[in-house]
Amino acid sequence: MALQVKVPAVGESISEVTIANWLKKDGDTVQLDEVIAELESDKATFELTAQSAGVLKIVKQQGETVPIGEVICEIESNGQATQPAKTQSTTPVSTGQSTPKATGGVKEMKVPAVGESITEVTISTWLKKDGDVVQIDDIIAEVESDKATFELPAEATGILRIVAKEKETLPIGGLICKIEITDGAPVSSAKSSSTPATSNNSGDKTYAAGHPSPAAAKILDEKGIQSSQVQGTGVGGRITKDDAQKAQSTPAKTENKSAATPPVIASGGTRGERREKMTSLRKTIAKRLVSVKNETAMLTTFNEVDMKPVMDLRSRYKDQFKEKYGVGLGFMSFFAKAVCAALKEFPAVNASIDKDEVIFHDYCDISIAVSTPRGLVVPVIRNAESLSFNQIESEVVRLATRGRDGKLSIEEMTGGTFSITNGGVFGSMLSTPILNPPQSAILGMHNIVERAVVKNGEVVVRPIMYLALSYDHRIVDGRESVSFLVRVKEMLEDPGRLILGV
């Protein structure tokens, strides 16, 4: 039988790849894991390996751009299809209803390369059970890396044999499961292997699952229920009129709880609520934030900066700066430079823990938190210590734009050594930022407010920003963190120090 090789999901923000080079020709015999082609995304080039041994049949030509999940080529597994079913008798089939014929072929599914910087993934959920009959492309598991969650489609049709258990962490290339290949789906006949089985079986997930009939669509809309919240009982999981009529907007489960809520007071306002499934990105964010709170000794130190010197400098030169470099002079470059200088003096703040060792970094890769429509992302300014003000400003603009457009690659978001977050843009006066692991510290910027401060015994009005530094007390001591923040403050209040390094 032919295995369809699809474009693997190579990263969160990558939706298509270009075939840079076929390393094998149409009709070539290829070995398992042999590199057969080079693919290019807008960020990186990576290699496509054969997912089984057999004869290569090229579907997409060199130079073609192919969306994630599309078939690029097929591999005809030679011999296997014609071999008698050796393992048939020893294969217990758990689904009593039908006995798909084992072909003797076993597809070993390994962790795909999901991005350049990702070395391991965790099996978060098995959606199919050991011994289940799975169809090619059925989503069988949810897998997550430290950046994102993705779905794992079955690479063959057959009986699932789970190797890696839920919550197990595997390196790229690690064995996840085996699929004992069966010939054809149980229900459909003859040559329909190229077409999905069109289910006499309403449990089957098809492309039409969750599609409401015209009458059902109207009823659901009027009830304010999304079709994704309704389990369709029609052919192929379609939502029938009856399904829609029976659908309830509030799940019955929560009704018991509502006894504890205060009694409803009759009022004019509507009291509707709605439930939405958390996206995998949101789930990942949620899990990681909680784990940081649990697994680090995080605390926050505060200080305040008189922004007048920086603001004066900025207003004096911002036009010239803009004219010369084509990018505006913002505060971020001052903060990044001040932070880099301070990090040099207090290397622990720029370090991270790896098991029993502490990794000190000679470079400053500064992660900057950017709010995007899909959630918070933290792209990295590399070697910020060696960049000039204008280089930092243009990098900030570039990363923020890509973030807003959802175009940031995983590489661009991986590997910072220190983070800066600016809650001030939303008007935050003071906050305690959460660490971005495995980093050990994060600087929180806030809004600039004119406050009465005492200078040389006199009360004067100055533009003041509060600064917060959250740090991991496991490797950063109070003396270092507080001194670090004081250094940042000093350099911002007297930018000349930035030049002189004093």
Place this chain on the structure above:
Amino acid sequence: MQYNVTVIGSGPGGYVAAIRCAQLGFKTAIIEKYDTLGGTCLNVGCIPSKALLDSSEHFINAKEHFAEHGIDIPSPKVNIGQMIKRKGDVVKANVDGIAFLMKKNKIDVHKGIGSFVDKNTIKVTSADGKETTLTTEKVIIATGSKPTPLPFAPFDKKRIISSTEALELKEVPKHMIVIGGGVIGMELGSVYARIGSKVTVVEFLDSLIPTMDGTLGKELQKIAKKMGMDLFLGHKVTAVESKGNEVIVKAEPKNGGNAIELKGDYCLVSIGRRPYTDGLGLDKVGIDTVKGQIPVDDHLKTKVDNIYAIGDVVRGAMLAHKAEEEGVFVAEKLAGQKPHIHYQLIPGVVYTWPEVASVGYTEEQLKEQGRAYKVGSFPYKALGRARASMDTDGLVKILADKQSDEILGVHIIGARAADMIAAGVTAMEFRASAEDVARMSHAHPTYMEAVKEACLAATANRAIHM
């Protein structure tokens, strides 16, 4: 007089909207400027043209096919006066039916030209100049469309005619020149071709019924030629001149070449229709038309909060059944319901004989989208029922998604295509796959078997009877 809803225009969009409004409990009025209800569709469009199409079809059967069926009759002759009269009777029965439905649903009919005074007030001026003022909470504009004239040759309604006059001719034209090979031109052209007129079609684009799937246009072209029509595709008309009893049409190939000159006794101009809003007083409520159309949002609401518009005056295909769906849609919206219209699944139909009908994406559109698709087609020739009836022209073509097998388009040319397309709409509304339809029992012997066979062909190239 005070109403919840006032509908302006009583075509298939307007009267259906009015009935649905009444069903939902609104006090409803409908305004019509002509003497009879039903608009273009019932009076000078769908219904009368179908009446003549059937008459001409009977004639051609009597003339050409009866002998083969074993029915010997003297050579039949066309009595155009009777044909037009019967058509008139059919129209009358239908428009009377609408009048009855208005009464049954307690909808007030106001005859005259409806014109906005302000957004809640409409003045109706009847033919004798009497004015009535209606106050209304909501308004549905359903004023339809009119045939578009050629800019250099306005309708003289005697020799240079629109579809309206073509349905009222007193004689069988000797040579009818049809400008525009779209739906209306082909329908009326084929009527006159069958009752003995020489028919010449001049079309600017390179195919007939150019908005439909290319296969259908090509098939229709073959059938038209078989019928004896002359076709000049890719020709641009440069002049139309009426000289008493003769019309001269000049055209030239748009890609260069020799100009042609056609002489006929009638010239049917069927180059399209334009939205009709004359006398509606849209300026009184601040609505500006765009290319003649009334701009509306997804709920068919105009920029004025209580005024909606449906049918040919708004964007989308100019089809009676599209207007009807929109009429129901707006009425239900007004009642706080949440109806849907899948515009992609509104079928297009051409009532030539054989008929042409289509729903979903055309092959050209799928190519343009770069979508991977499969094609399955099945000819009428291979169908027992079609052979029995001697209606062997045509085919069914199914387009399905290459991976999922979901049906993406159904295109039929052949006898009963217009009725058969409903099955395609049903299948697509439920997102059926080609194999789903192929696995459903279809009665034998029927024309619908061609749909099943084409679905088998699309599923995995396994039609049975081919």
